[in-house]
Amino acid sequence: MTRQPRVAVVGAGLAGLTAGLALARRGWRVDLYERSRLLGGKTTSFEVEGHEVDCGQHVVLACCTATLDLIDELGLNDSLYVQPRFEATVLSRKRPPAHLRASSLPAPFHLMAGFARYPFLTTLDRIQVGRALLAARGERAPKGDMAAWLRRHHQGSRAMRAFWDPFLVPALNAPLDRVSAEMGLFVIRTAFLGSSDAARIAYLRVPLVRLAEAAAARFDGVHLRQAVVGVHREGNRVTGVKLSGGTGAACDACVLAVPPRRLSTILDDAPALGIEGLDAFEPMPIVDVHLWYDRPVLGCDFAALLDSPVQWAFEKSPGYVCCSMSAADALVQRPERELVELGRSELAAVLPEAARAKLLRGAATRDPDATFIPSPGVRRPGPATALPNLVIAGAWTDTGWPATIESAVRSGRSAALTLFSNAAGWQNAQGSSGAGAPMEVAHAV
């Protein structure tokens, strides 16, 4: 009887977890290796000041269908909030809170009524934004960066400040002059022009790490604090992973779901395996400031802030506000107390209730490598390598999406599909006995 293959999945972020789940669903035996003590990668949660917080506020949109499927598969649908219709509260220093709401009209007309009432744009701005949206619908393979594309389409400073920057910069986690127009237009088309439902904001109401915990519970072995430093090969096949303690573990196949720089240390001949350009990926930080007040302050679940380094604020429970700062390369090195004060003062400037409330505690979380900039010309590798039983995954790989949760999940699926389709070939070559030479197997935790 042919036994099911044993696969080593390296990296407990959503890419690795999704790949592992897809493989486990087909009966493959999955061993997960993660260098840190926590599951979830960037979507992990940990304790700060006695509260379990996410490493940063994460949201997806209703168009992120692979992520919503994953949440469903992991039984967390009851903890998922999805807006019934796209709506965002927008806060500014000079005006009362405004709302940008979609109507029930089909896309792209669903946004028209919302724009008509949006006070931060003049009538001319609204017309120009509408024209740019329509142009985005038809334009294929635009050249250059997104800021230049918007300038070419006559987007002035008000439209940039009140619409494009608050919605596109957090989605792409980079200033728009560093993002390819192709990726910018992909986001516009997918979120705003695909269907009137696509831009509905969704997030989990439980700590994000619950996703990773639910996925990992379906694997055969979960090896935390186990950094993979290389792979064993025989001919054109991977036969095991090398662990940092000098031990190893045998496998029939391997998914490397780690960021690009880590991948180049695990595979010192990545270009020879068909994985080019790992040094070209430029990381971009995200900083989150967590503020605990003595009372609720936001007046809604979440809001965008104009003219502020805090692009979005989320009141995750009454009085606990998470301030999200994307494209935060100018902030990531600042001391925690400065970041907390920045978050506090920015909220106080736009919310009278936050100015009156007493701040009980504050903390900052930061990830210098939160995402990778989808710069013009950057080439992202797909899941396949020159070795049929070795695949790669990660939000940064070629999924067509910016480096997001959705991209991570899609990459994990593609990696698993690639292994499935290669499996017949390498299993025949290997014989029905399965794994190569036995090695010392890392302990399961």
Ligand SMILES: Cc1cc2nc3c(=O)[nH]c(=O)nc-3n(C[C@H](O)[C@H](O)[C@H](O)COP(=O)(O)OP(=O)(O)OC[C@H]3O[C@@H](n4cnc5c(N)ncnc54)[C@H](O)[C@@H]3O)c2cc1C
């Ligand atoms: C603060 C913050 C906010 C964000 N907000 C959003 C958002 O709102 N919406 C959204 O869609 N996306 C958001 N993102 C991006 C999103 O979290 C990531 O794109 C996605 O989670 C990446 O998943 P991944 O599996 O590709 O990589 P990772 O999550 O980075 O997982 C890689 C894993 O590999 C492990 N690893 C590395 N090297 C080794 C090794 N040698 N051996 C074993 N393990 C190793 C790492 O420890 C890590 O756990 C945000 C990111 C951050 C940091």
